[in-house]
Amino acid sequence: MQLVHRLREMGCVGLHGSEDSRSPRGPRRGGGGPLPRNAFGPRSRIGRTETAPAANPCPDLPTRPTRRGRLCYPCRSFLDGRPLAAHGGSDMSIISSLPNTNSVRSGDDAGGAERLERQLFVALFGGVLLLAAWIADLAGIESTVASIPALVGALVLVVPLAKGAIEELREGRASSDSLACLAVFAAIANELYLAAGFLAFFLWFSELVLSRTAWGAQRAIRELIELTPDIARLVDETGAEREVSLAQLGLGSIVRVRPGENLPADGTVRAGTSSINQASLTGEAVPIEVQPGTPVYAGTTNLTGQIDIEVTAVKGETTIGKVEKLIREAESAKGKKQELIERISAYYVPVVLMVALIVWFFTAKSGSPDAKAVAAERAITVLVVTCPGALLIAYPTAMVAAFAAAARLGVMIKQTRTLESAADIDTVVMDKTGTLTTGKFAVSRLAPAEGVEGAALLQAAADAEQSSNHPLAKSILETAERARIKPQSLSAYREVHGRGVAATTADGEIFAGRGAWIVELNPALAAEVRAVEAKIEGMSGVHVLANGRYLGAVGLEDKLRRNAGEVVAKLRELGVRRIAIFTGDRLAVATRVGQSVGVDSIEAECLPEEKHEELKYLIRKGHRTLVVGDGINDGPILATADVGVAMGLSGSDIATNSAGVALMNDDLRNIPFLLEIARKAKSVIALNIAVAILLAIIGLALAATGKLYIWVTPFYQAAAYIFVIANSLRLVRFGEDFAAAEEIRREQEASIAAKPTRKLAGA
Helix, strand or coil: CCCCECCCCCCCCCCCCCCHHHCCCCCECCCCCECCECCCCCCCCEEECCCCCCCCECCCCCCCCCCCCCECCCCCEECCCEECHHHCHHHHHHHHHCCCCCCCCCCCCCCHHHHHHHHHHHHHHHHHHHHHHHHHHHCCCCHHHHHHHHHHHHHHHHHHHHHHHHHHHHCCCCCHHHHHHHHHHHHHHCCCHHHHHHHHHHHHHHHHHHHHHHHHHHHHHHHHHHCCCCEEEEECCCCCEEEEEHHHCCCCCEEEECCCCECCCEEEEEECCEEEECHHHHCCCCCEEECCCCEECCCCEECCCCEEEEEEECHHHCHHHHHHHHHHHHCCCCCHHHHHHHHHHHHHHHHHHHHHHHHHHHHHCCCCCCHHHHHHHHHHHHHHHCCCHHHHHHHHHHHHHHHHHHHHCCEEECCHHHHHHHCCCCEEEECHHHHHEEEEEEEEEEEECCCCCHHHHHHHHHHHHCCCCCHHHHHHHHHHHHCCCCCCCCCEEEEECCCEEEEEECCEEEEEECHHHHHHHCHHHHHHHHHHHHHCCCCEEEEEEECCEEEEEEEEEEEECCCHHHHHHHHHHCCCCEEEEECCCCHHHHHHHHHHHCCCEEECCCCHHHHHHHHHHHHHCCCCEEEEECCHHHHHHHHHCCEEEEECCCCCHHHHHHCCEEECCCCCCHHHHHHHHHHHHHHHHHHHHHHHHHHHHHHHHHHHCCCCCCCCHHHHHHHHHHHHHHHHHCCCCCCHHHHHHHHHHHHHHHHHHHHHHHHHHHC
């Protein structure tokens, strides 16, 4: 897999577009005319490009070796050396689908390991009895004496299988445990005690291995919870601190975190500076620097300095708490393929029983002296060799591995159905602000109307936007603060969906938002608004109307993500046929971004309901869609798309809750990675199913004709299990080259940045 391309040395070329790109006629190719309109529908405002910017691939980068310790990059091992992602993340969505765990219970609490140890002891005890019986048989000891430990061992080992079979029958289904139990009891009934014992031993041991895998994955939930401490240092108004439980923390509480401690809650830094390791959430090994005003998250590690945090979320409402909730909610989910396999298995057992009876009947009628004994042995062999265990784990083992690989890079997948759908995506729709761009706007220009001072425009804009959480509002307030402009108190405030805000101060009512909205409020201002928009062409503008007077607009520019063009090029390599931008921003701004990254189409100046209608139109036309967004207005389309992807930590709660996938970091390259891991998982599952069915058919033919001996059947079954598990485990390492190459890229950038400093020092 190659996801790494060299970044351009000076950032993204063409960030602001050319003069042609700012033409009101829409984007152009080279010096040609306007682009042809897209065929998304008669009501669409979409322009279509026909070429993407040329990719600049770099040579293959080496994979870094794994290092054990507190944190290992790229495998993210921490504390005791186990990778959180390898047995965490959303891979729990299909742990409940692992078969044969009814008889071998995997613990989801602190006693799980002890229970597994007891089960292992039972398996070893039964195995020792069987070994003693086998040695006695080889030594020629009387068969009655040799058969006693074999019978006891078989009965000891068959009890857990019997429990699983009874539970299956109570639930109205029959599967591996039922067939295995029937085969063992049939062998005992035919006085094949040693064969019965070895059958029970190998079948249960394989279940024990699977159960241990499930327990290891479930253990991730506890480790995720343990990242958040049980107590916190609460700081009172006098500055004194005392230790309290998390239940005693409330919104607005101030907690103190010292170096080396994990954060007890989500919050905002109020005092102090430090470095925070967020690898447990984002998969990002490089610590971030925090200072007053920086948001921080529960479960992350404070590395260098003491900080005071104002709590914004505690316990289940924290970011890591929501991740834990996603894991638990996903446990009950099953993919379409798994449901199909389980439906088939409902008919599988009766068919196998019928085949075994047919084999027994015709073999018993063969007329040979020991026909009945041979018939019984062949029928038992058929029952064992056709156990659907390998088929039933073909899907969940691959999904566990795929979820682990995704979690390693901070890609949290909620359900297996989402990963299934991602394998067939042919259309990708992206929001602009906060997705293709960083969402960090900067005021680039004040464009006051005629006769209006720039300071008056900025004052009114700050007054109106002071209660808004929109990125544009935050940038305006930051600029006002630097200009020492203090917003006036508001007596009323409301947000107008998709248009802007309305606020009331002591000086009167202020409207701030889209130019089109200002014209709606006062059509006579259309000419003035157009004149101001010409001054901020290609920028995002916040137009201001105060007491009926148009004051002008604040022009802001958003920085394009450095790897946005690389991601679009990679998506094309993966066969995505259409890449589109859906945004509420102006067409000129969206066109500049679209041309920079090379998308196919742009839907600009649209309200959330218009985005939703456009997406439904694509779906009706047969497109399999993936939508990437981060804002509140992206919620409907994230929920409607085949796959919705929310930009995790930077995204709104509505976006994250509506999406099937949450990116715990803001690296867009995780989008093509998601498609690749989904397609790889699909191919692995298909191979698992094909091999499991093929081995069952071959085994059935060999057993029915007497070519497969009863002693060999446990090993034959084990071979099928081993192939499926080993094939699935190939997915666990998927993406490590991406992670390692990313670390190397950072080191190269740091080295390049340091070179001028060394030259100056030498001078």
